[in-house]
Amino acid sequence: MLRVPHRPAVGPSVMTGLCVLSFLLDASVVSRSHVGLAVLASGALALGAAAAQTWMYGTGRQVVACGLSLCVAACSLLTTSLVQGAVLQRTPGWAELCGLLALLCLTCRYARPSLVMVCSVPLFVAAMRTQERAPVVLDLPVFRDVDGLFVLLPMAFVLLGGYLRGEDGRRRAAARDVRRAERLDLARDLHDHVAHYVTAIVVQAQAGEHIVEKDPATARRLFSNIEQTGQDGLVAMQRMVRLLRTSETATAQAAVTPVMTSIKELVRRADSVGQRVSLEIVEGVKADDWPPQLAKTAKRLVQEGLTNVRKHARTASAVHVRMEVAAGRLVIHVRDNGTSQHHGRPWFLPSGFGMIGLRERVDELGGELSSGPMPEGGWELSASIPLNWADRKPR
Structure with missing residues (x-):
């Protein structure tokens, strides 16, 4: 939230x-x-x-x-x-x-x-x-x-209402464009997500077929895993289909880069543009076990946080990205040490359309998203997402 x-x-x-x-x-x-x-x-x-x-x-x-x-x-x-x-x-x-x-x-x-x-x-x-x-x-x-005071006043309020109507329309159109782009991005990921679960099911089914007579206990465990993988795949597809409310078709995406490699590359690129950017991965963060949706969202969180720092905290000299697992949740913080620039910096909700798509992703995974100044100074984008989000009922 x-x-x-x-x-x-x-x-x-x-x-x-x-x-x-x-x-x-x-x-x-x-x-x-x-x-x-x-x-x-x-x-x-x-x-x-x-x-x-x-x-x-x-x-x-x-x-x-x-x-x-x-x-x-x-x-x-x-x-x-x-x-x-x-x-x-x-x-x-x-x-x-x-x-x-x-x-x-x-x-x-x-x-x-x-x-x-x-x-x-x-x-x-x-x-x-x-x-x-x-x-x-x-x-x-x-x-x-x-002259004509009581004519000019109504005309002024008509023009004011028309201006506000136009601003509302432009804002709705911008929000629709952001959501549409985010859904298209999710649609491009759909093929890989389906392949992830289907491949796991096929491999385990083939293995179970070969050992069902020699090792029935292992075969039963494989079939149990197949059932769980199928359920996880159905939950993942249901969540994505709810987001994809448009009829545009998606194209298959190329090979997916490991999420930690992508995040490290984002940090490296951000560090090369003048601000000192550091990445801290606390022991216990195992990205290889993450579902594709969680990995994609983690990458988008870091990407959006670094982008916001470049946009709104240009005088910040240091940015720290921290990833940890606490109480069964993946917690990501993107913090900068900017001070004076935050006094005039607007909250992202009124104009930060980049956060709209990110919020949709985090909400769909049952997570929480927040952004605001820290007591000691600086700005923080923070997200907390349950690792077992596939077991949660869709909201």
């Missing part, structure tokens, strides 16, 4: 504070009559609808969110008709305006294309017409020289 440090939600807190202030401002200046109560009620409805829509769009309730937007727009227009020209009315309803603008932005960002125009046009008109409630507001010095 990928652990990310908790960050306080500053944006929602600020927006909540502004909404409360705007509501209190309306309450302090509206007339104490049914007109003033209508303005306050409409403002509360708009703010509540904006808060509810953040949940609705997150849970896929697009039609309900659209219907709520239309209801708020209709209530706002009705309130405008009711209070238009009221003698003691000195506010257009700032709380309601904030709610309408928030709904407009949320609609342009999250609504389906077929619903954007249906919802945004009534909200835009309702926000624009709030100026008709208190013409005296436009005579204030701060607004006197601003």
Whole structure:
């Protein structure tokens, strides 16, 4: 499981504070009559609808969110008709305006294309017409020289919602590309993984056929191994097929280099580019016994860790890679000694797409992945994967 440090939600807190202030401002200046109560009620409805829509769009309730937007727009227009020209009315309803603008932005960002125009046009008109409630507001010095203020504000929030929608789309596309590339990489490994288990089954079956009469005890042990190997192979293929949700075909990969040889080569190459990179393999790490998926993931962990150091910790002078076995789990640490650069270094989840594929691999093996600063300084990428992952039920 990928652990990310908790960050306080500053944006929602600020927006909540502004909404409360705007509501209190309306309450302090509206007339104490049914007109003033209508303005306050409409403002509360708009703010509540904006808060509810953040949940609705997150849970896929697009039609309900659209219907709520239309209801708020209709209530706002009705309130405008009711209070238009009221003698003691000195506010257009700032709380309601904030709610309408928030709904407009949320609609342009999250609504389906077929619903954007249906919802945004009534909200835009309702926000624009709030100026008709208190013409005296436009005579204030701060607004006197601003032409079309109540048109520019909705337009600005429409553009903001459209911009955020585009950013969301680009991020989803980038994440899809990363996952697709990782699945294709897994597909290329599929042939070797199948061959690994099938070859073991065939060899043991041939041996058992020759000794079944001479040494029945050994033959029974071989047949038991065949059964276990077949089960491990089925588990491995089931896990990989779940990841390969696309229909692209894979090509067979060439001979696989032993994982420790590949890792040592990665360390050697990283050490040759200026940073001192060391590799520590604690006694008990037997890579020859690892299944292909575990070996591939171990290599990818070291590769991604060294790549992140080169990208984000260029001032680090030393990098240490440690591999050990503890409590039946393979534990890999990639640590650097960078200090000051970590203060401005972002956590990898918001922008580090290279970690997405790595997380899929680690999760599929029942492991845990974390990344973050160390108390003594520097940065650490750490993973813990059970060696007997094939015995675990798929999650």
